[in-house]
Amino acid sequence: MSFSFKQFKRASAACVALGSLIVSGQTLAGGTIPGQSVDNIASVNYSVGGVPQTVIRSAPGAGNSTPGAGFGSNTSFVVDRKVDLYVQEVSGNATSPVSPGSVNQVTTFFIRNDGNDIQGVNLTAASVAGTLFTHNGTVVMTNIRYFVESTAAATGAACQTPVAPAQPGGMQFTLGTDTATTIPTLAADSCTWVYVVADTPVTALNSTWANVELTAIARVPVTLAALVANTGADNITGIDVVFADPAATVTDRDQYAIVTAAFTVIKGHTVIDDFVSPSNYKPIPGARVEYILTLTNNGGAVADTVSIADALPIQTLFFPTSYNAGASNVSVTVGATTTFCIAEPGPADGNGDGCFLTTASGVTTLTVRNPAIAPVPAAGSVVVRFRVTIQ
Amino acid sequence: MIKGTRNILAAAALLAWALSSQAYAQGAQGCILLKSTAEIVKEVVDAKGVKTVTMVPAEKVVPGVEVTWTVTANNVCKQPSEKVTINNAVPAHMSYVASSAFGAGSDITFSLDGKTFGGPAQLTVTENGAARPAHADEYKHIRWVFKDPLAPGASAVARFRAVLN
Numbered sequence A: 001m002s003f004s005f006k007q008f009k010r011a012s013a014a015c016v017a018l019g020s021l022i023v024s025g026q027t028l029a030g031g032t033i034p035g036q037s038v039d040n041i042a043s044v045n046y047s048v049g050g051v052p053q054t055v056i057r058s059a060p061g062a063g064n065s066t067p068g069a070g071f072g073s074n075t076s077f078v079v080d081r082k083v084d085l086y087v088q089e090v091s092g093n094a095t096s097p098v099s100p101g102s103v104n105q106v107t108t109f110f111i112r113n114d115g116n117d118i119q120g121v122n123l124t125a126a127s128v129a130g131t132l133f134t135h136n137g138t139v140v141m142t143n144i145r146y147f148v149e150s151t152a153a154a155t156g157a158a159c160q161t162p163v164a165p166a167q168p169g170g171m172q173f174t175l176g177t178d179t180a181t182t183i184p185t186l187a188a189d190s191c192t193w194v195y196v197v198a199d200t201p202v203t204a205l206n207s208t209w210a211n212v213e214l215t216a217i218a219r220v221p222v223t224l225a226a227l228v229a230n231t232g233a234d235n236i237t238g239i240d241v242v243f244a245d246p247a248a249t250v251t252d253r254d255q256y257a258i259v260t261a262a263f264t265v266i267k268g269h270t271v272i273d274d275f276v277s278p279s280n281y282k283p284i285p286g287a288r289v290e291y292i293l294t295l296t297n298n299g300g301a302v303a304d305t306v307s308i309a310d311a312l313p314i315q316t317l318f319f320p321t322s323y324n325a326g327a328s329n330v331s332v333t334v335g336a337t338t339t340f341c342i343a344e345p346g347p348a349d350g351n352g353d354g355c356f357l358t359t360a361s362g363v364t365t366l367t368v369r370n371p372a373i374a375p376v377p378a379a380g381s382v383v384v385r386f387r388v389t390i391q
Numbered sequence B: 001m002i003k004g005t006r007n008i009l010a011a012a013a014l015l016a017w018a019l020s021s022q023a024y025a026q027g028a029q030g031c032i033l034l035k036s037t038a039e040i041v042k043e044v045v046d047a048k049g050v051k052t053v054t055m056v057p058a059e060k061v062v063p064g065v066e067v068t069w070t071v072t073a074n075n076v077c078k079q080p081s082e083k084v085t086i087n088n089a090v091p092a093h094m095s096y097v098a099s100s101a102f103g104a105g106s107d108i109t110f111s112l113d114g115k116t117f118g119g120p121a122q123l124t125v126t127e128n129g130a131a132r133p134a135h136a137d138e139y140k141h142i143r144w145v146f147k148d149p150l151a152p153g154a155s156a157v158a159r160f161r162a163v164l165n
Helices: B003-022
Strands: A002-004 A037-040 A042-048 A075-078 A081-083 A085-089 A095-098 A105-113 A119-127 A130-132 A135-139 A142-148 A182-186 A190-199 A208-219 A241-243 A249-258 A263-273 A288-297 A307-311 A316-318 A330-334 A337-341 A355-360 A363-368 A381-390 B032-045 B051-057 B066-075 B082-089 B094-096 B106-111 B124-127 B130-133 B141-146 B155-164
Touching (some): A042 B066, A075 B032, A085 A208, A095 A105, A105 A182, A105 A249, A119 A142, A130 A208, A135 A208, A135 A249, A190 A208, A288 A307, B066 B082, B082 B155, B141 B155
Antiparallel strands (some): A002 A307, A042 B082, A119 A208, A130 A135, A288 A381, A330 A381, A355 A363, B032 B051, B032 B066, B066 B155, B106 B141, B124 B130
């Protein structure tokens, strides 16, 4: 006996609608821009011999001792450029369910510029082994691609928790629309989403997982040339580039959960009647035997197209009028529902009900398939019954 | 020295001080040399892998970095300076780091508006109609009042940290 099945295609889950964010009068600091001079001047009041003296203001270096508000000078430094990208996968869980052989499966990442200046971003994505979300990723997705959300980047409050990293309602990957593979400019405090899109190996088994890692590298805006950090002496008059992360590179991982139907099969039989004994029927020539095939879906997904082909033992002959006062000869039970079909001699399913017989090299095979078998849910079963006469 | 002589000497000294204090006029040098520095913490690992933490002049400062501001008041006169009070506004683009103000021998107070000074317990802010204690990053001014006179040649140090916004 052999059987096969296919799963229903699942529609992409709709994104969670966004609630309103209430900020009580706070402005989100953009991060002081590079080049801003930060100045400080202190002052001292004092008395000598009980007589208050004129205020003296501070100065850097050797200091100042000339009294008066017009003297002294600022102690200053210039703000440098902080390069700081933030990447986080969005859902906190694996993308699920993903069926073997399915293509263009999406995991979503959030990316934000936490530096104080505009940056460009280069991206790469790759399969990666290891444990994520408590599952070991053993499957390698194929045809791994990455695309940037085509909607303009958000900024400010929309990029901060508790909203981020969730996407705005309705935003999701659209093949052919989200096509950019780099981010030429991402302003300070701005954010967008990047999709890793991959295909599932057809050989992947139920209850397995595949990891992908997205890498984001900060680059010069627009040209995406390499960024160089100023690690030497401080450039007092100019702006130094300071990397918050090694090599201005950040990564995060996400996962696909492969879910499919997975059947176990039990085949049993009972002797309905041997037409000789009053009870305890024996499998003797002329006896009527009922075969019972029980297929249980131990997988995590519904199987929508189950097809069973069972070769009858050579010494038996299919009995054509077993059920419904002879009107049907195969019984199919899915869950609590029992339906019937008529397996007529082939070579094809002449009456189109999903059941038919074929004979080759002296072996007769009963095929029971769509539309005779309704979709079998996870943890569900299909029981097929038919009868033969022992020759 | 006999007691009478000491009194005469003391009186003479007082007179000299009184005369010299009147000599301090606008434009002439004052008695305090006031210096202000901006420094950051730098970790240096030497060839043996030993880590040392030093303070260096502020450099490569980017948002999130803490800067230590140090004001040094050095008495450059021959007379003590009394009631030495250092005032320092928290620089623009920076936020005061709670509990970082320090000055040996001084009482330290803060102000939100530059007029009223008090300790953390006295500074309140009204938000959404209700009063709450001010957060350290809302302090705008810091004041150190040194309790003892500053002797000639001695220095008083006031220090605080602020983080770049």
